[in-house]
Amino acid sequence: MSSTPPPTTTSAPVAEAGEPSGTAAVLAGLRVILHVAFAAMLAVGLARALAGVRAAGAGQTPGPFTTVVLVGLSVALAAVYLAGTVVERRRWRRGADVGRGAAAVWLAVVLGLWGLLVAHHPDVAWVAFPLFFVVLHVAGHVAGRHRRLGRVAGTLLVLAMAGVVGLSMAAAGEGVPPAAVIGPLVGAVVALVLSGAYRALLEESERQRAVAEALRATRADLAASQRSAGALAERERLARDIHDTLTQGLASIVLVSRAAQDALRDGDAALAGERLETVRATAAESLADSRAFVRELRSGATGAGLVESLEAAVRAFAAQQAAAGTPVAADVDVVGEAVPVPEAVETALVRAVRASLANVGQHASAERARVSLAFLPGEITVDVADDGRGVDPAGVDGYRAGGPRTDAPRTDGSTGVGLAGVRERMELLGGEAAVESAPGEGTVVALRVPLPRTPSGPAREDDRGPSVEDA
Numbered sequence: 001m002s003s004t005p006p007p008t009t010t011s012a013p014v015a016e017a018g019e020p021s022g023t024a025a026v027l028a029g030l031r032v033i034l035h036v037a038f039a040a041m042l043a044v045g046l047a048r049a050l051a052g053v054r055a056a057g058a059g060q061t062p063g064p065f066t067t068v069v070l071v072g073l074s075v076a077l078a079a080v081y082l083a084g085t086v087v088e089r090r091r092w093r094r095g096a097d098v099g100r101g102a103a104a105v106w107l108a109v110v111l112g113l114w115g116l117l118v119a120h121h122p123d124v125a126w127v128a129f130p131l132f133f134v135v136l137h138v139a140g141h142v143a144g145r146h147r148r149l150g151r152v153a154g155t156l157l158v159l160a161m162a163g164v165v166g167l168s169m170a171a172a173g174e175g176v177p178p179a180a181v182i183g184p185l186v187g188a189v190v191a192l193v194l195s196g197a198y199r200a201l202l203e204e205s206e207r208q209r210a211v212a213e214a215l216r217a218t219r220a221d222l223a224a225s226q227r228s229a230g231a232l233a234e235r236e237r238l239a240r241d242i243h244d245t246l247t248q249g250l251a252s253i254v255l256v257s258r259a260a261q262d263a264l265r266d267g268d269a270a271l272a273g274e275r276l277e278t279v280r281a282t283a284a285e286s287l288a289d290s291r292a293f294v295r296e297l298r299s300g301a302t303g304a305g306l307v308e309s310l311e312a313a314v315r316a317f318a319a320q321q322a323a324a325g326t327p328v329a330a331d332v333d334v335v336g337e338a339v340p341v342p343e344a345v346e347t348a349l350v351r352a353v354r355a356s357l358a359n360v361g362q363h364a365s366a367e368r369a370r371v372s373l374a375f376l377p378g379e380i381t382v383d384v385a386d387d388g389r390g391v392d393p394a395g396v397d398g399y400r401a402g403g404p405r406t407d408a409p410r411t412d413g414s415t416g417v418g419l420a421g422v423r424e425r426m427e428l429l430g431g432e433a434a435v436e437s438a439p440g441e442g443t444v445v446a447l448r449v450p451l452p453r454t455p456s457g458p459a460r461e462d463d464r465g466p467s468v469e470d471a
Contacts, residue, residue: 038081038130046074049121069120077113077127080106100142107138111157115164122168128161128184132191133198135161140199155192162188236424248358249286253279255324262325278323285316306341307334307373309350310382314371317357328361328386329368336375345449348425349382352433355422356384356445364388364443379431382447390437422447 049070084106091097114131117124136154143150162184169184256278263272314330321328341349353371360369366388374381419435422445426433431449 034130034133035085038127038134039078041127041130042074042078042124045117045121045124045126046070048123066120070117070124073113073117073120074124077110077117080109080113084110100144103138104142107135107142110134111161118164118168125165125168128165129187129191132158132161132188133195136191136195137198154195158188158191239421246286246290248354249282251358251362252282252320252324253286255326256282256320259323259325275323278319282316282320305338306346306349306380307332307338309346310353310371310373313350313354313357314369317354317361317369321361324361326361328366330357331370333370333372334374335372339375339451341380342452345380345429345451348429349380349447349449352422352425352445352447353382353384355419359419359445360384360386360388360443363391366442379448379450381449384445384447385442387442390439390441390443391435392437392439419445 050067110131114124114127117127135157136151139154139157140147140150143153165184165187256275260272260275260279263269263275311332314332318328318330321330357369357371360366364386366386369384369386372381372383372385419433423433426447426449429449431447433448434446435443436446437443
């Protein structure tokens with residue numbers, strides 16, 4: 001006999017599938033008790049009947065025919081009860097339902113066999129007590145949505161069964177003893193109360209299952225959203241890194257190679273050789289950057305310190321512009337005492353300065369550029385200034401992190417992607433970037449990044465802020 005599912009088909013097993021909750025454990029325990037009680041009382045009642053023990057205490061051994069009938073009906077009742085639980089259990093595992101009609105027929109057969117047993121011997125009447133719960137449970141299932149009708153029908157059947165028990169006890173003795181009335185009524189009331197408690201637990205179990213399923217669905221949606229956000233952030237990071245390194249390097253290679261072609265046409269082999277050397281150096285640097293991307297290593301900063309890295313970037317910019325035939329005098333101005341800078345801050349500032357200088361070389365038509373680095377208490381500022389033609393600040397402000405972004409050319413010939421990437425890098429580190437410019441008055445790209453403060457100073461060499469590569 002199955003000890004897990006209820007005696008008839010209901011929605012309870014489906015509600016508890018995959019839900020190892022305390023409520024489900026209580027429900028399973030109650031069903032085990034119900035099945036064990038039915039089997040025990042049927043066995044005891046049959047044993048008493050075969051022994052001929054009457055309620056009044058007089059012994060009367062049944063004849064051979066009565067014995068065969070009692071054993072046959074008991075076996076039939078146990079078989080039908082067991083078949084119902086086994087069939088229900090198997091269909092539950094497949095996610096199927098026995099159906100209301102089958103449950104009603106099963107209950108009618110069980111009650112009919114029990115009634116025949118009671119008619120042959122009153123000691124079997126005590127099987128009614130576990131059957132009270134079965135009747136109430138099946139009546140509720142058969143009624144379906146009409147729960148009130150199911151409760152009324154179940155109550156009437158239980159009272160009728162209690163009356164049968166009382167009558168069988170009265171028929172076994174002389175008169176109607178108080179136990180024949182009080183015992184069945186008390187059993188019926190207890191069954192009604194416990195059945196209500198079981199139904200409340202069942203509804204709570206279903207609510208818990210629904211909440212658990214909703215939570216699992218929410219977690220799955222959240223995980224999918226996080227994966228999508230992570231992929232988007234990675235694409236944005238790669239776009240910034242590629243634009244500020246490989247794209248700028250390739251653009252310089254194109255410009256300098258054209259200048260080398262012009263020198264060859266003019267017959268100046270020495271100048272062409274110098275420009276081709278610049279192409280080679282720029283290509284080597286771009287190749288190193290690409291390898292660093294593949295290895296997921298830090299690129300841009302050389303590890304020699306922020307000042308040295310910025311000076312190297314400015315020298316490379318000046319050399320590329322000179323080789324391209326559009327020389328720009330560039331230098332670095334340092335204010336304050338240099339302090340160790342976290343790797344993420346150094347990488348972001350160096351790449352932001354590269355992108356700003358690339359804009360100077362491609363769009364500003366400038367003659368001079370200066371990178372001013374200032375170590376201030378708790379922060380670092382970097383200004384990239386040029387004396388070029390300037391830009392419209394209103395047009396520049398449209399390219400903010402999270403704002404509109406496009407590769408369509410603007411009125412000054414640029415795309416704005418580089419400036420947007422600069423702002424995004426600074427904001428990822430808790431800093432900011434601003435562009436000050438006016439037509440004909442040059443441009444200043446102002447960067448500010450806070451430094452983590454420590455008891456020993458503004459920053460430690462081993463401080464690690466949020467990595468730009470992880471953004």
